[in-house]
Amino acid sequence: MISGMNAAQFAQQLIGADRAGKDTLYKGKLTASKTQLDAYTLLENNMKKMATKLSEIGGDAAKGKIATVTGENATATVKSDAPKGNYDLSVHKLAQAHQLTKTYTSENELLPASGVISIQVGSDPTKRMEIDLATVNGGAPISVSQLRDVINKQVGNPGVQASLVRTGNQIEFMLSSKESGVANQVKVEFNGADWGMTERRAAQDAELTLNGIDITSSSNYLENVVDGVSLELVKVHAAGESSMIKVTDDFEANKKAVKDFVDSFNSIMTQINQLTRSMGVKTSDSSSSDKDKEDKTTAVSEAQIGVLKGDTSIRLLQSKLRDSVFVTAANGMRLSDIGIEIGRDGKLKIDDAKLTDSFKSDPEKVQAMFTGPDSYVKSIENTLKPFTQFNGYIDQKQEAINKQIKSVNDSMARHDYQMNQKYQIYLTQFTAMEATINQFSAASGLFS
Structure with a gap:
């Protein structure tokens, strides 16, 4: 037809040119919305992780x-x-478990064809089992090894373990109580009389x-x-x-609980810096980059850096979190008293020796800083709550972005429909043109 293209190819090329502008616009909006949604989800996960660490430091972890x-x-x-x-x-x-043995020539030695072996553990009448040799194997005699298996597999086993000890030229059939103590002494009888087993270890x-x-x-x-x-x-x-x-x-457990608190605080402050900073502005977050790479639930990708820079509420959250660690606890102590200071980069730093000395000298007072209604833990929990609670700030932002994504997808669907309709029109027109051109070509051949 034109430049060797048929009607369908020509229509497709024109449609591609017609739709390129809106396709780029919608794709950009969709990418931006999904990036923002992922960023809020990332921030929410880190807030919940921090809340978990706070609950640990306020619980048994700080009282080990x-x-x-x-x-x-x-x-x-x-x-x-x-x-x-x-x-x-x-x-x-x-304490010792009772242990008895009986000697046989081999594990295949047959027991009497009849008779009842009874095994009693302690004085409880319910802890008793009986093995009728005349019926246990359908009337056929059983060997020493078969007796071991019958005892161990018996549903009503009162608490004994049967085993074979091979001494080289004979077999010791051993019965051991599964529980130690005098109350679990084992008594074995054959037809109501002592079976003649040797006590190897007394119940004790x-x-x-x-x-x-x-x-x-x-x-x-x-x-x-x-x-x-x-x-x-x-x-x-x-x-x-x-x-x-x-x-x-447990000073080490106490110190770990405090260090986990500091790590989670620094992690969320770093994440907010990355998500809200202006593009091209350098930050001093490199100290936690390795940690972020190890934990995919808190790592900020390159695409997400600065994606929430217009959210003043998230910036306000960061400010409140920073303020919360400057206040004095209800018992009059400050974080600096136990070796925790805030550096120029806005992160908390720990003087390990001072923290250890604080726990050694007055652990209850240190723990009180992180527990109770006016503690650091409660203050930070109250700061996070409006953001992490059901239908809180993060939920509302996610809901709004999901509506934006739905709106863009709807617009893209309508655009696809319109472009498909337009393609059909182009296709019809160019197909008719192609047919006309072919007719003229055929007619001109008659005069050549």
């Missing part, structure tokens, strides 16, 4: 305890409500003294033996020896 035990006779675990103090521990006996309770108090336990794990303190007994003390258990504040 640690227990140290001298020697290797026991270990201790503590909860945050454990009272601080020293405890003298002496382990006299460890743990015996210990704690600050001179005698304690017995069926287990070597004594949970909550002192409020919030649990012990795991490992071995018996030699005569006259003991271990010292010391329960103190």
